[in-house]
Amino acid sequence: MLDIYEFSAVFPSGTEIYSQNVQNNIRSNRRTLGGSLFFDKLLGQLHVKSGYLYPPAKDGNLEELHEKIINAEIADHYKQSLLYYLLKDCSAFEDAEVAETFAKKSHLPHKYWIVIQGLWNLDHLEFEAALEYLTHPSLLPAFTEDILCVLIEHGKPVNKHLPLAYYNAVRPPLTNPDLQKSYFTYLARLSLIQAYFFIETQPVQDHKSLFQLLVDDALQHSRSDSPSNVVDELINLPLTEEQEAWFEEYLLEGKGRTYHAARDTVVARRLALGKYTEAIEVGQQLSGRRFNDINWDGIKNMVTTSLGSRVEIDSVFDPSKI
Template identity: 35%
Template sequence: MIDIEDYDALFPHGSYTEALRSDIQDSQSTLGGRTFFERLLDLLNIQWRKMYPPQGDDGLRKLHKRICDAPSPLHYKHCLIFYLLRDLSPHYKTSPEWATQFANNVHLETRFWTFVEGIWELDHLQFNNAVGHLTHPSIIPTFPDEILLTLLNRRHHQLSGMNETDILPLAYYNCVKPPLASDAVRQPFVKYLAARNVTEAYYWIRARPDHEHRQLLEALIEQTLDHSTWAGGDAKELEHIYPKQEKAIELVGLPFSEEEEEWLEKFLTEGKGRTLRAAEDTVLMRRIATGRLHSFVSSKVNPQKAHNGVDWDILKNGVKRGLGPREGLEDFKD
C-alpha cells in the first residue's frame, strides 16, 4: 500500500497549473465562495484557509502535510488525497487515471469513493453526474441541505437553463431526504416544488412540522402569484408547460384549514404578499370558491377594476342581488 506521507510518490507529475486554479476559483465563486472539498476539510477539523486550490508545488506540499498531520482516521485522509488526485488526474494523463490507481492501491471503500466522486463532480459543476453519485444507497448523506441548496441555486448562475422541468433537486430530495434544517433551504425548496405543482407542494407543506407551516405556505402563495420568483429557462416554454393561470386556479381551490385561510388573507392584504400582482383578486376569488359570499359582498378589498373582462364591482353587485334578503341573516353569514 502506498505511503500517503510520501509526497513525491503521490504527486509524481506536478502540481496545480494556473489554468486549473482559475477554473476551481470560478467554481468556488459559483458555489458561494466555498467548495464541498473545503467543507469536508472543515468537517475533519483541518485548517485550510487560503490553501485550496494550492498555488504551485509549495502550496500542494503544505496542504498535503496539513492533511497527513491531521488527527483524522486514515480512510478520511485517503478520501482527501483522492479528491486532490481527481483534480490533477486529467493533467497527469495516465491510464488508468492516477486517482483511480491510488483508490485501488489503498483499497478505498466504495461508499467513500462514491461520495468523493460526487462532491468532486459538484465542485466542478457537473450536476447530473454529481447527483448520480450522491444519491447512491451505499453512502451516508453528508452536507445534504447544502447540496440541495446548491442544486436549487443553479438557476441564479444560469448553469443549466434550469426551469420547472428540472428534476435534479427533487431527485436528490426524494433519495436522500435532507432535513431542511434552516429556512434558507426550506424557502427555495418549497418555491421549487410550487413551480412544478402547486397542489403537491401544499400537501408537502402539511407533512412538515407545525412551526414551519405558515412561512412555507406564504412562500407557496408568493411563488404561485409571482412567476419571477423562480426564473430560468425559456419563459414562453414554461408558460406552455404550466400556465400561471392554472397555478392560480389551483391555489384558489386548495382545501385550506381555517387557520391557513386566515394566514392567506393576512399575507395578501396586510403582509409581504399585498404587493404581489393579483393579491386582492386572489382573496376575493378564494371567498367565492369557498362559498363565503357574505364576506365577498361586504369586502373592503379593492382589487384592480377589471381583469380579463371581470369587473369586481359588477360581480359584487350581482352576488348581492342574488343573495337578496338572505344577505343579512345571521345563519347565512360566513
C-alpha cells in the same frame, strides 16, 4: 497495498497536475460557490489546516499538502479520501485512470470513493453528475444543507428539478431558516401544489409563515408559460379551516392586502367554494375590474341570476355606494 505515506507512490512523477489554467479554474469555481469549495469544507471538518495550499500554486506545495494530510490525526480512510480527491484533478487533466488506480491499490472503502467523487463533481460545477453519486443509498448524509443550497442557487439552470431530486433522496433537515425559505420558494415556483403539501412536513410553528410565503409567491411570480395557472391553483388548494382563515386574513387585512389582485383572489376563492353571498360582500369594490380575463360585472350578473332575490346584488356592486 499502496503506501499513501510515500509521496512518489501517490503522485506519478513528472505529472503536472496544477497548471496555471487548472489553478484558475479551481479558484473561479471557489468564487462561484461562495468562497468555499466542498474540498475546503472537508479539510476544515477533518482539521487539516491546509486551505492555503489548494490549489498548489508553487513547486513543493503539492508535496506539502500531501504531508499535512498524512500527518493529520485522522483515520487512514479519510487520508485516502483527500488524496483521492487530489488525484481526481490529475484524472481530469492528465491520466484518466490514476485516481481509480489509487483507490483500488490503497483499498479506499467504496462509500468514501462515492462521496468524494460526488463532492469533486460539485466543486467542478458538474451538478447532474454529482447527484448520481451524492444520492447513493449507501452514503451517510454529509454537507446536505450546503449541497441543497448550491443546487438551488446554481443547479437550476442546468436542470430545474435537481434541488427537488436531491431533497427527496436525502431529506436534509432545513435547520437554517434562510435555506428553508429558499427551498420553499424554489418549490413553489416549480409546483404550487407540491409546495403546499411540503408545508405539512415542516415544524408546526413554521406553517403560517410558509403558507403566507406561498400566497406571496403565487401573486408576485406568475409562471411565464401560463400566468393565470398559478392563481388558479392557489384558489383551488384544499385548505383547512385554519388555512382558510390565514388566507383571508392575510389578503384582506395583512401584508398581502397591498397586492393588486388580493381582494380578487379572495372573491374567486369564495366563488370556487360556492360561497356566493360571501363573495359578493368582499367583492363590492371590484365593479368594472377584470381578473384572469374575466370581468367581475359578468360574474355579478351570473350570480344575480343564480341567487335571485336572496341578495341585493346591484346595491352591493354599485360603485356610488362604496
